[in-house]
Every structure is written in structure tokens, then in C-alpha cells.
Amino acid sequence: MTIAASARFEFRxxxxxxRRIQQAADLVHESTSDFxxxxxxxRAERVLREHMMATAVPAEFFDELLAALDQPATPNQALQAAAQRARRIVERR
Structure with a gap:
């Protein structure tokens, strides 16, 4: 079911x-209003989509995240065990 447009929007x-809008509309065989x-x-959809994709976080949280990423990695036991298994598998081949 198609809903008829009823709201108006005017601008200068x-x-x-x-002239450029009229020329472009003519090229695609649309009225200037439809164009x-x-x-x-x-454009509204694009702006809203981009806005929804952005995540706002407090500056303090962002600073702490960057500081944590700058720290050297410290592997836990599970990661060390996985690395040892991977070495054994690679060595067998």
C-alpha cells in the first residue's frame, strides 16, 4: 500500500x-519536486546512518582505552597453551 505524500517542505x-536542479531533473525525466x-x-538517510554508526564515549574512557592499547601485550595461560599447540602442529608438518 502506497501512502500519499501530504507534508509540505519549502525552501529558497x-x-x-x-537551474542546475532543473537541468539534472530533466536529464533523468523527473519533476524538480521529485528530484x-x-x-x-x-542525504537524510545517509546522515542518519552515519550518525547511528558513530559511538559516543566519554573522553576519559577513550583516553583509558588508548593508554591500554599502548601497553605491551601480556599473554595469559590460555594464549600460551594455544601457541604451544600451534607450534607442535606446525613442527609435525
């Missing part, structure tokens, strides 16, 4: 911008 633009609406909807 420079004459040169209007501008589609462009605005696509």
Missing part, C-alpha cells in the same frame, strides 16, 4: 542552483 535557493525530494531523502 539561488537562481543558479535552481529535490529524492535528493533530500537520500
Amino acid at each position: 535557493l539561488r537562481p543558479e542552483a535552481k 529535490a525530494r529524492t535528493a533530500a531523502e537520500e
Whole structure:
């Protein structure tokens, strides 16, 4: 089921911008209204998607994370055991 558009959105633009939009709309055989609406909807989706992908964390947390990443790695027993198993497997081949 298609929902008819009923909300209005109006804005002003420079004459040169209007000419370019009209020219582009003509090239794809769309009305300027459809062309501008589609462009605005696509940009809104892109901006919202990018915003949703960004994770905001407190500065203190970020600083602690970077400091932890700068520390040398200290392997635990499970990692050491896995490395020994891998060496045995590789040595057998």
C-alpha cells in the first residue's frame, strides 16, 4: 500500500542552483519536486546512518582505552597453551 505524500517542505535557493536542479531533473525525466525530494531523502538517510554508526564515549574512557592499547601485550595461560599447540602442529608438518 502506497501512502500519499501530504507534508509540505519549502525552501529558497539561488537562481543558479535552481537551474542546475532543473537541468539534472530533466536529464533523468523527473519533476524538480521529485528530484529535490529524492535528493533530500537520500542525504537524510545517509546522515542518519552515519550518525547511528558513530559511538559516543566519554573522553576519559577513550583516553583509558588508548593508554591500554599502548601497553605491551601480556599473554595469559590460555594464549600460551594455544601457541604451544600451534607450534607442535606446525613442527609435525
